[in-house]
Amino acid sequence: MKKTYAAAAVIIAVVLLASTYFFVFNNMFNTQQQVLKVYCATSLEYPLAVVEEDFEKAYPDIDLQVQGHGTIQVIRHITELNQLIDVALAADYSLIPTMMYPTKMAGTDQSYGSYYIRFATNTMVLAYTNTSRYADEINADNWYSILSRPEVKLGFANPQLAALGYRALTTIQLAQDYYDEPTLFHDLITANMDPPINSIANDGNYTITVPDTQQPKGDKLTLRSSEIDLIALLESGYLDYSLIYLSNARQYGFGYVSLPDEINLGSAQYQSNYERVQVVYDHQRFATVNLDRTGETIYYGLTIPANAPNPELAEKFVEFLLAGQGKTDFDDCYHPVYSPAYTDNIQNVPANLQSLVTAEP
Template sequence: MLFMTQRITRRSFIKTAAATGIAATIGFSGCLSGNGKSIVKISHAGSLAYPFNNIKEAYEEQNQDIEIQREAHGSVDAVRQVTELDKKIDIVGVADYTLIPNMMLNEYTDWYARFARNKYTIAYTDESSYSDEINSENWYEILGRDDVRFGFSNPNADPAGYRSQMVIQLAENYYGNNEIYENLIGQNSNFEMTEQDDEYILEMPPTSDIEVDTDKIMLRSKEVDLLSGLEGGEIDYLFIYGSVATQHEHNMIELPTEIDLSSVDYADTYGKVGVKIAGGSTVYGKPIVYGITMPNNSQNPELAADVVKFILSDKGDQIMSDAGQPPINPAVVNDMEAVPEEISDLVTEA
């Protein structure tokens, strides 16, 4: 095994590659599709599937020799494609930007950008039980009824999953009812939310040990996997991002800002709830902010940088906005010195 004594950053590699032609050699070695197009591989959050598909179509229309290949996962699993499965991924996009510094920074990437926002909601259809009765004040009572079934994604695999638990716990303080979490989750699963020093912490069991009452709760690896259950009438309500509900034209409950994880004004309130991911760290509530990065094992760093540039461009911003995920403009990065030069004019450092 060879060990390098000098750490090469993404930016310095791209600079060198541009000058020497290394990028072309690496990029076209094993990175061509069957039709001879250069490939850019993206591993991303399920809630980015809709806007990233539109970005793929718009980018490929302008660059017909490039093919973008997307894989949708829960965000934790999207990162694990690189960190545990060692897949050669060019771009990673997640629904919780803190997953990048917590799981990737330094060893797997040198930089990340915060580039879009969202809010949390509960989606339903006209056929959902009590759809003509539910509102932002009584939703937890409706979901607690014996003949109502709801769904959320796995908190170990997907930020939408652990955010569902945060929203339900935050609801107790907002509505002045300290039995909401127990009524909806505790008595229907082996999840236990405990109070610790003025904070509420859910310590997740390993995924293989998760138990839920399937007559009450539908659990899947990522939130978009639950949409078919909602649309097919298997569940009545789905904890999900507002953007996904909008994209699929579902009804949604406008949760109070104090609990929907959308506003920096309530960051301290959100932060009173945390979820300890099995085998990982504790994630605390915070406003929903998406993150994007380029792993160090990208086989096409120049092309990947160009795709990220498109995502952060005015056109990309419009696509994100149309999808219900307001862009952060300019995107905010952790280290200006580490980002590719191609995107340096589109970002600012926090």
């Protein structure tokens, strides 16, 4: 009899505990923490890491996953690789209409995108560290001549891969005129690449031609895919100077030379001056986009792709970024967000976000 009770007690205990075990497991697995995929330009990775933390605190049931890529790749993931992304943030807003508007989603007449929100700007600066050659004498008046010194090592983003790259070329070309140094581009860029990146003048305008392969000649110039690698090389002392965005220079604690508004691509007042420089590409890299870029003011843009798997969560994120803690995070990371932001097509902006944006003039 006692054995019977004991056996029954064991069975009951096992059942109860097993139930507890499965309850715990099932409960954990059935927690539907939704994943929100955000692809961004690499120059936004730093502030978005802070935003991610705060957003997940505010929305614990959402797992915000941020992935940085070159701006062109951010959009290509959507339009050519057919990946399902909830929010795309580009360092060059103009790539959204260029790449997404004309591209229809497979089997539909609907474009991948129909609006952008232009939410921030940036400016080009020349970043350096205390160990950079001539760091103690460089300033806004002499930086171009210091860069021209043979022993000074300079880093650029690859213009074939990153908006930062073609913007750096544009800045150097504009500096050539601004400082009246007619061979500056040739001396810094053309002469140090094989095949050369040429810049040809034509009635006050310039056409910079980027060849299909990018190979520095000698060790004066270093090209990397994005600011991530340039920052590492700058920190390690391999590079003396690099043309990067102001926000990144401040985020990573570099010293920097502020460049005049006429050439730093950060002032809409000088848009017509920036437009004098066009960067063209010798090689068609993508099926859906011509990379040729005309100089213009730096504007960051975002959109929620038409095939975003979680459009409502995406709206929450955008709202958080434009008007919530995310905006504060960006401000704290030296990358202020416009308030209000601008859009080219307000009727296509989700209703919940329309109050946060204003139509472009």
